Amino acid sequence: MIYISKEDLETDIWERFIDESTGHDDNIIDRAEGKAIDLCKTYLTLYNTGLVFDEISPIRNEVLVDIISKLTTYNLIRRNAARKVPSDAKENWEWAMKQLEKIQSGRITLDLPPVVLPDGKSNSMWGNNTNKDYYI
Secondary structure, eight states: OOSOOHHHHHTTSOHHHHHHHHTTOHHHHHHHHHHHHHHHHHHOTTBOHHHHTOSSSOOOOHHHHHHHHHHHHHHHHTTSTTOOOOHHHHHHHHHHHHHHHHHHHTSSOOSSOBOBOTTSOBSOOOOOOOOTTOOO
């Protein structure tokens, strides 16, 4: 596993269910986590995902760990024979996707390294465009 550990998964699902879903094959967990990480990379456009998800020394962020754990858990649960996903697992997946959308839009910021362009500048742009007086 690159970014999360089995203990992180066990915060969302019982170890017994993980073992039943994977047949004690850790490669299945690795592939499920890989899918979750690839999905997250598409939303983390403001951050240097090469550094964040580095296989040797990833930069852990607990919000991102929670998101990837929920997405991985959902991928594992979908492997069951009946392919029926419990409603709480689906709700966790929906929560994780909403958080990714908020991260992508900049409503949630993570303490992760930003993307650096070749000229040394950051790709991120921050600002506030609230209009408290409601005028144009």
